[in-house]
Amino acid sequence: MGTKEFAFKSFKVNGFLMLFLLLLMLCGVVFSFFLGVAGIITGSFLTLVWIILLCGFVKLEPNEAVVMIFFGKYKGVLRETGFFWVNPFMSKKKLSMRARNLNVNPIKVNDKVGNPILIGLVLVWKLKDTYKAMFEIDAQTMAASKPGKDGSVTYSVSKQMDAFENFVAVQSDAALRQVAGQYAYDNNLVSDSEITLRSGGDEVNVDLLNELNNRLEMAGIEIVEARINYLAYAPEIAAVMLRRQQAEAIISAREKIVEGAVSMVKMALERIEDENIIEMDSDKKAAMVSNLLVVLCADESAQPVLNTGTLYQ
Template identity: 25%
Template sequence: MTTTTSPTPESEGHARPARLIQNEATTEIPVHLLFRDDPGPVSVPLKPAVVARRQGTGEQPRLRKSDQITPRPAPDPELAERPARVLPGAVGVLAGTCGVAGCAVTSWWAGLLPRLALEALRVPAFAGAGLGPAQWAAYAGAGALGLFGFGGLARGRTGRAWVLGLFGRYRGTVRRTGLMWVNPLLLRRRVDVRLRHWRGEPMPAADASGVALRVVVLVVWRVRDTARATLGVDDHETYLRECVEAALARVPVEAPGSGRGSVDAAGEALTRLVAAETAPVGVEVFSVQPLRVEYAPEVAAAMHRRRIAALDAQHRSTVLTSVVDSVEDTVTRLTMRGLVELDDYERKALVKDLTVAFCAGRGEQGA
């Protein structure tokens, strides 16, 4: 007996070309690797990329969690408020006075003081040697001393600060009050660090159902870090306004009378969100509260009619409930006291008549 064996796939594997499974969402995987008998490890290089969308299926690309959340950039550690070096104002006054006195002495030395000035100062006349190199050098030194002395005088006020810079580099912040001397070569930027209130204009918003609203908010804030508020952004007030607008676009605000949420809850959510967004730029936000919430002009008429219809339906429901309770109470009292004996037909007729009478009476009262 002759046994014929059919060729196995293993014997023909060397003659067949390797087939591949390939599409837009997977990498190239040889088919023979999916049916290997040996338990050896198989390493298939996979790209750690986002799975692409398949054409014709309508499937959206699936993003990893790390791709969906964009981390907030950390503030520059070098851009932090620090006190600047200033001197008392008396130093500047003394230096300026010395400069002016030096110029006067140099003029007397050169013989340029008029006779009236000499008589007023009771200084003996001096012929002088004229304006030479020594006199010009003395003029330059005394003039520079006077300019630096009087030019660096500044007056600090309560609730105001100066951000100092030199050649584009931050040099410190001055929060002192009174007369002081600041290097006149430094660029000064005045910043208001008092507690401030900002009432914005009507801004676009939406409720939980997506209905367009116009919201007026009151923001209580102050500048906490003058360096980041001045140098971290172009204009911290504009940045604050943009943060409030972005928060209103993300937090639903319910219109008054809707009954689906409170304005206080929306204010707390807005305060937390805006405070977190403005903290990296040195602005501290204490409160963001909606003052006036109204529907947008394009939907105001429709929402007004909807509100009136809802109030009318609520009124009708209240009236109907009151009428039913009155009819039930009347029929029950008449029956329990034995004033009337009613069968089912008569009871239904009495209930119908009482209902019509009570509804008519309530309608006349409402009118």
């Protein structure tokens, strides 16, 4: 989607120069009131002109922009930093181009396998295209305050940026639901090679960033960074999933213990045979393996038993 934004190229004057000229004009207005009736009429007219010209000043700080509108017609955007004077009949809509943070509160969604989870994100966004931001979405109506007694509405930069932030928040909610539904929470119900929300990390964040930029391109908004900052099972299944994770951890630990115990028993039998410590038939080996595995795999320390007879009864 192309942009219709272009730089403001109409007449503009250095603000300090125009301010000096207006001060000279003000002195002439005051002087004209001492010239009789004709001077008063002239002074009144010049006062009206002076007030109108005073409305043409515009000041821009770094990373600010002013959208110029002349009786409904888009005349470009002024991004040049400084103090200027332009046609006072221009409508000047100031926008902030600075980056902003947005912390999206955790929302409940279903992951790829249908488990309800809580997921939240934090993102950094900023305006990129002022034309789209002002005219492709109804940002000005969203930013306008409630009409006053005379039916008029007021405009401010903070209200305009709050309107954009609200637009980003709604689209972020939709994008987060879309991306979260493409991945499982973890590898319990999917293959170990499949990317999940817990293990995906950068891959999931990249997908989320692309989805957000696709949704917000129409509004001239760019997402600089987006990251998942909260991920958990929903409360109704959290306790069950915790017990399952604990069981999996116990099973995994037991596997390691058995693997190590078998290795130690094998080493012990090989040492006994290599060094001819004692001759053992198959029954004695089986009994020794059983005793060693019980000792090595038990949760508690083994209790020693003194055997005063033969090695095996």
